[in-house]
Amino acid sequence: MKKVMIAVAPGFEEIETITVVDILRRAGARVDLAGTQLEPIEGSRGVRILADVLLSEVDHKNYDLLVLPGGQPGTTNLQNNASVIGIVQNMNRDGKTVAAICAAPMILQTAGVLKNHHTTSHPSVQEKLNEVHYSEDRVVVDGNLVTSRSPGTALEFALKLVGILFGQDRVETVNKGVMARI
Numbered sequence: 001m002k003k004v005m006i007a008v009a010p011g012f013e014e015i016e017t018i019t020v021v022d023i024l025r026r027a028g029a030r031v032d033l034a035g036t037q038l039e040p041i042e043g044s045r046g047v048r049i050l051a052d053v054l055l056s057e058v059d060h061k062n063y064d065l066l067v068l069p070g071g072q073p074g075t076t077n078l079q080n081n082a083s084v085i086g087i088v089q090n091m092n093r094d095g096k097t098v099a100a101i102c103a104a105p106m107i108l109q110t111a112g113v114l115k116n117h118h119t120t121s122h123p124s125v126q127e128k129l130n131e132v133h134y135s136e137d138r139v140v141v142d143g144n145l146v147t148s149r150s151p152g153t154a155l156e157f158a159l160k161l162v163g164i165l166f167g168q169d170r171v172e173t174v175n176k177g178v179m180a181r182i
Contacts, residue, residue, distance in 0.1 A: 002029045002165045006067040007055060007087070009036040009078045013071030014043040015151035016101045020067050023158035026174045027166055029065075034058050036081060044071040055083045060090045065165060070102025070122060070150075078107050085111045092144065097164055099146040101157050105129060108145065118142040122150050155180050 004024050008017060017033075024031050035041050035051025042048050060066070066087060068078060078084045088111035091098050100108050105121040108114040109129055118133040120140045138153040139146065139160045146164070148157035159182055163171045175182060 002064045003062060004029045004031045004065045004067060004161075004165075005034045005058060005060075005063045005087075006031060006069065007034050007078055007084055008041050008049065008051060008069065009074050009081065010041055011071050011074035011077055012041065012043045012049075012069050013074060013102055013151060014045050014047045016069040016071065016154045016157075017043070017049070018047075019154040020069070020101075020158045020161065023155065023162060023174060023178070024165075026177065027162040027170050029162075029165060032058075032063075036077060044074060055081065055087070058083075058087065060087045060094070060096075063091070063096065065097045065099065065161060066091050067161070068098075068100040068104035068107050070100075070104045072103065075103040075106055078104070079110050088113060095144055097144050097146060097161070099148075099157070099161055101148040101154065102150050105147050108147075113145065117145055119145070119147045120149050121147060156182065 021031050032052040034053050034055045040048040092113040102122040103125045115131045120135045139148045
């Protein structure tokens, strides 16, 4: 079974988090919400979720994919978390897929893994991304790094991750239920 970790901190972007959890679980992945706390974590629009595990206690070796949702101040909270930066660096070093949406590519930059990669992000952080090959594509894959633009691209982002983990046949199977335009 493929295992996915989605990092969450107060101020996470709800659509980018819940959509990815839902689609990956429909595909058959085990998805763990790894939080900065075990108490309810409130998103940027007031939705509260419970983490399955603390970020400080996860072993990155147990996961095939790391997802970093955007949102503010969620992105900043993850960006300033030493456990998150270490997980990003270790998973990248191990060649595992690391995915970031909206403002979350800033976390990849802080971790030092984004330099010279093709990437995208929410337009509000584009100018803050240094030494990257910037694209306005809705989802960008460069090696083991996957980036996407905004809540409006979350479904495409999630389906791209399904394809990476399970292949295109699984994307088509999942999409029969959700009927996205892909």
